[in-house]
Amino acid sequence: MKLLSIxxxxxxxxxxxxxxxxxLLPGGDEVEILVVDDGSKDDTAAIADELEAKYxxxxxxxxxxxxxxxxxxxAGLKNATGLYFKVADSDxxxxxxxxxxxxxxxxxxxxxxxxxxxxxxxxxxxxxxxxKKVMEYRGVLPEGKPFTWAEAGHFRKGQYILMHSxxxxxxxxxxxxxxLPRHTFYVDNLYVxxxxxxxxxxxxxDVDLYxxxxxxxxxxxxxxxxxxxxxxxxxxxxxxxxxxxxxxxKEPRLRKYLFNYLEIITTVSSILLIRGGExxxxxxxxQLWNYIRTSNPWxxxxxxxxxxxxxxxxxxxxxxAIAVAAYxxxxxxxxFN
Numbered sequence: 364m365k366l367l368s369i370x371x372x373x374x375x376x377x378x379x380x381x382x383x384x385x386x387l388l389p390g391g392d393e394v395e396i397l398v399v400d401d402g403s404k405d406d407t408a409a410i411a412d413e414l415e416a417k418y419x420x421x422x423x424x425x426x427x428x429x430x431x432x433x434x435x436x437x438a439g440l441k442n443a444t445g446l447y448f449k450v451a452d453s454d455x456x457x458x459x460x461x462x463x464x465x466x467x468x469x470x471x472x473x474x475x476x477x478x479x480x481x482x483x484x485x486x487x488x489x490x491x492x493x494x495k496k497v498m499e500y501r502g503v504l505p506e507g508k509p510f511t512w513a514e515a516g517h518f519r520k521g522q523y524i525l526m527h528s529x530x531x532x533x534x535x536x537x538x539x540x541x542x543l544p545r546h547t548f549y550v551d552n553l554y555v556x557x558x559x560x561x562x563x564x565x566x567x568x569d570v571d572l573y574x575x576x577x578x579x580x581x582x583x584x585x586x587x588x589x590x591x592x593x594x595x596x597x598x599x600x601x602x603x604x605x606x607x608x609x610x611x612x613k614e615p616r617l618r619k620y621l622f623n624y625l626e627i628i629t630t631v632s633s634i635l636l637i638r639g640g641e642x643x644x645x646x647x648x649x650q651l652w653n654y655i656r657t658s659n660p661w662x663x664x665x666x667x668x669x670x671x672x673x674x675x676x677x678x679x680x681x682x683x684a685i686a687v688a689a690y691x692x693x694x695x696x697x698x699f700n
Contacts, residue, residue, distance in 0.1 A: 433544050498522070
């Protein structure tokens with residue numbers, strides 16, 4: 364068994380996938396790098412095969428018909444042999460100083476009692492930004508020891524554990540029967556949200572491991588692209604609501620954390636529809652909130668009458684302008700695109 368499996372979903376990634384893989388190679392034989400070619404139309408498949416031939420026993424090329432990011436992650440999970448599992452998108456990379464420290468920590472888990480989830484910091488590596496925003500969890504998560512959700516602190520608004528932060532125990536992902544929808548963007552939210560209710564033990568390593576690249580015009584988190592793909596964002600939003608019964612989560616701090624995560628995703632959905640500005644966008648926003656109200660009144664009440672819910676539902680053009688202004692401020696504070 365490998366110590367760590369890292370899935371690298373690739374779709375037309377010929378221009379940057381080598382750099383990503385190169386930052387993973389220092390893990391040596393303890394790490395397997397699963398390069399998943401998701402039906403690419405450029406040289407991605409050939410590069411994946413080349414890397415497998417060059418680094419046998421470390422890099423494995425997996426080829427499949429195009430199924431989207433979720434299908435590529437699931438292919439990686441299906442083929443993983445590591446005790447732990449991580450996803451690294453092909454335009455991102457791992458920090459050369461933090462990576463060995465992470466492997467040392469995982470090695471300790473393998474020799475002792477494995478925890479369900481290792482959390483590290485990540486960096487918004489935004490093109491043109493002088494200050495690279497580091498998302499860290501100091502003062503929120505206990506450092507240097509295994510802990511439970513009952514021992515976790517309170518997350519600030521805008522502070523969440525994203526896919527970039529997490530390394531799950533592989534078997535936990537399989538035990539919770541994680542399934543990510545095909546041909547759908549933004550499934551990283553499901554990946555980090557749905558299994559979390561199964562997580563009993565965590566460990567926070569305060570290192571800046573993951574560089575999350577932001578800046579390509581065609582990137583899925585580009586606002587214009589997100590508005591164009593709003594139906595996929597809405598699908599993920601609804602699946603989060605459906606797949607986790609928040610009222611049934613017994614641990615109070617975990618329940619609060621999961622609610623706050625659902626709240627920010629719903630806020631993003633709402634603001635994108637407001638930014639879209641067309642009558643069809645505003646109708647979809649109304650339908651989203653009506654769906655939440657009818658499918659889960661308990662969640663709806665908490666969402667609708669929280670601060671974000673109130674701002675996102677201010678009436679008229681003036682109300683929408685206030686919501687957009689609040690969104691722009693949060694962009695600057697948090698540093699996301």
